[in-house]
Amino acid sequence: MAPYKLPVKQNLANWWDAQNDYAELRDEAEVVRIDFPFGGEGWMTTTYDLVKQMYTDPNYSIEVQSDGKEYPRMRYIERDNSKNPSFMQYDGAKHQAKRAVLTKYLTVKRVNALRETTQKAIEETLDDLEAMGNPVDFTHNFAKLLPLKVLCALLGMPTITDEAFLDACYTIVDSRVENPQELMAAFGTIVPFFNALYEEKTTNPGDDLMSAMIQDKNDGLWSEDELRNLGTTLLLAAHDATGVMLNGQIEWLSHDPELYARLRAEPELFPQAFEELLRLNSVGTSAPRGRVALEDAVLGGVTITAGEAVNGNLLAANTDPAVYPDPLTLNIDRERTQPHVVFGVGPHTCPGMHLARMEITLSLQEILRRYKTFENVVESQEWPKDRLCKSAPEVVVKWERA
Template sequence: MTAQETQRAATGDGERPRFPFAARCPGEPAPEFDRLRADRPVARVTFPTGDTAWLVTGYEDNRTVLSDPRFSRALTTRPGAPRLQPIPPDPASLFSMDAPEHTRLRRLVAPAFGNRRMAALRPVIEREVELLVDGLVAAGPPADLVSGLARRLPITVICELLGVPTADRERIAGWVDVLLSLTRFRPEDVARARADLKGYLEGLVAAKRESPADDLFSELIAARDSGDALSEEELVMMGATVLTGGFLSTASEIALSFLCLFRHPEQLAALRARPELLPSAVDELLRYNALTTGGGLLRVASEDVRLGGVTIATGEAVLPAISAANRDPDVFDEPGRFDVTRESNPHLTFGLGIHYCLGARLARIELELALAVTLRRLPGLRLAVPVGELRAEGGHLIRGLPELPVAW
């Protein structure tokens, strides 16, 4: 057998699975991930676009893809590059940059997500959760925890941080929903949503130049206008990046976390009895919940790279399957078991390397306070429908819940 035939046999080339895979339950990774990690940890898959990529399912291989500069984000924006979504990534987005451009822009926005700013935001977020729970209580059960809490909290917080007026937040949420589509919306709809969001942010920049405020966008505008290395396009795209990254993923994680606790009543009882377990419970929820179709951002190899027993050729796409890495039995003891007391938990949910999630601290705080306040205020909180009736969002990068009916 030739070397090429050996590699084809090892990776299953010629029987490429179609990605994304279907999960059996919202929040759970598809069973294909376990099978591939055991048999073909680096395997070719076909995307809805018709493009192919290497899907990486093992923990250590995921760490390599996430941190090795030979796996480039910037190359995914080149004409003809393989893509997962209906339209190519925007090259001006922080998500789509490699160092040193990425380093320069991240340095400008990082202080807004630093420890000091997050500590100041914590009581503000807690008050917002209290108000949202007030609304749930006033309306009475049954209630939808998605529309009543999970979506409203992160869109409020991220828009407050950036300086987006209250009246515009639902429009922002709608654009982000479309932008993170896989197959739900046509390519032209996704392109229009991107253009509409950028157009809106251009107008917001102009308004804040006239009337600066105490918000991140005003700070970035000041940096731009004082001669810092930030173009007008980069300024607008920084706003789009913060909004896209700070809303839907956190909203979906909150909803999936409540569902996970409902599905594991003994763990919910332990958390209620011992609120001091909340930090470890948050980490375990972040590890356990399969939030997206696979996990990380698509990369393109800038040179031939040997990974997981196969050679990834220059120009080929690689997708880190973080949901699979977070269930790797070589790293996590009984990875399929949800345990709020788990101590060793080096999950990769927020990524690794230069693209480690900028808003990781903020997401943790929002999830922790959403759980703490709601479980304290609604001690009888429970799922109001059978789990089997719930369906995750289809045709979308984010596998959240359209609704989560609860009672108390």
Template sequence: MTTVASPATVTTADIPNLDPVPTFTPIAEPGPGGLPLIQLPSGHSAVHLTRYADVHKLLTDPTSGRTETNVEGGPSFLPTVMPKELLLNLDAPHHARVRNFVTADYSVAGVERLRPVLDRVIDEGIARLRAAQAPDLFADLVDRVPVTVNCHFLGVPLEDVAYFRPSSRVVQIASHENVPDLVQHFYRVYGYVQELVTGARPVLAGGLIEKFRSERDRAEPPLEEAELTGLFFGSLLGADQNIVSVLTKSLYVLLSAPALWRRLAEEPEIAPQLAEELIRLIPLGNISAFPRIAGRDLETGVGLVPKGTVVYPDAFAANRDPEVFPDPLTIDPDRQPAKRHLQFGYGMHHCMGSALARMEIVAVLTRLAREFPTLALATDPASVPWDDGTVLRRPTALPVRW
């Protein structure tokens, strides 16, 4: 297809409400050795790493981990602790044991088997949009795609969605305003997953829950029920709510900048690289990573970070490092970066659902561009309502016209 001229330059500043208000507070006085410090919502100070090279170094350092932060009174953005069995809370060598167990199923080839389900769900959403008197891209399509695909993937009955999903949203918002309510919703979802793993609730044949229960001996030692529960709890939330958030914001950006949507409509084949550019720039929630404890002395561009220091590897800032991404705030569909963005993490804690997220986001962008080349927001972008939470931050409606 003939390449069209690049659209007028669009930057993140042109998109209302895209960037979150930081949930940390900069500390004016530098730390030992001149290290930049922030105060976390938990009250702890942390070294703030913002350069790509420094964030990448910490994320790929096997000695620097998460376990020591996920404790009562620990340095955290969250108002409460999470179960230690969650994959994002595991450190070496336990993380590798669990991660290696699931790698094949969550790989690019592993999630490709979900393509027919994904295509069907998108077809259904497009039909709803066309039939709606007041079409809402979020409610009619985006909000339904990841949860339906994920239920099929895991073997979760679709009729259970109404039970666990409202609580999943509350858990991801992770508000500090009502911690008892948050904890109640957390254990509603966690207990539900626990019942699926133990067999107290039925699962659908052919899903990962059934498969992993029967194959747990592949791990050495075999995976325990608590470990499977932690694994599937993360997947139930992440492969649904996280993908919804990034997909919704991607479409919000494109429709808030009509020149970008026109470019995609004229060249739907650019969807994969455009999706990567959007993912680079769009933080999942109000944070872009969880704190770590430096497991050794680390030389960084801002000074020596001593062993035992609490560190916040700010992937959001690193993805906008001009030394790695020239004109970093420009949304460039043609960007060919020399290095991979850090939005899915890196190293040990690289998001296991990244292949699934990419597949779903690219598929939705491609189909919508082909079906609705004149798609546009039916309201001022600044008036779009948002959920605004720690891990979940996204528009809650996308009224459209074409």
């Protein structure tokens, strides 16, 4: 059987088709041969247990992909990480040391301290959205905008409104970059913003994340280039991922009036519904940056040769029927025995997951409180078969205030 081809442009991938493909691959084997979007063939896990096993095994390295050699890669941007260093590209103790400096500013306690500010931003953003009319597009006017507002406030900068800047960000994260000229053009638009922010916070520090990182007492763990690129890393990863998940959940609620009405009538069900919605809302094809085997190893009955690339597919893991019976059905009454892995697993678990959870939770709760009805203007008899892996480019909703 020919290797399974992962899509290049993840924003165009159909969620239902991907799920069915993963189910067929899972029936074939727990670890299957795939064709990476940029760089050739490798392996991919198809089950929940093997995703956890692979991403927690130090034999599978992310750092070796930064050495300039050719490896199968998920995105073109991964071909030259050395020019845009990120703490996420390191392994082991080096990664953990750098990560610890950042995550101490993103703990549950610190994130909870941002709830009041975030709630105010949500209410103001929804007020502005309502002033645009009814129905209105929630994707661009809320789902993408709210996380951007929160992130910019966290970094200590005004909300970015430059369309060319935002388009360059989406070009990179949606894997639309396919050659070095496009990559240089996108980064040429993005990097000056954060170079200027770094210089400003170095000279005039404030009460914000960027200033705290620069002034941290563990000075020296992060290089100047890494700190300069902190904003870029967070914007490309945290802002986009949060926006996609929020948009996907808004889209789902707008297509499921029974679920929406039930959550309004029984708000105590929200926490379990939220986890189920997270499980079924991916960020692209949920195939993160691959890993490279440092030594020969057996994974799911397959021998992975040293130097071969492996991808642990989070979307396949979250819809593994061995863990989630009838996995493609959203069931808020589901008995949950294993937590989903939408934020990853292992040492590289998303460091901003507490912030993302808080933003999405408060946003959905305010929408449920504020709107008596909340319906997508595009009728979908096939929902959710026509949804995309990165959620819809527009979610136009007609709403009725409670």
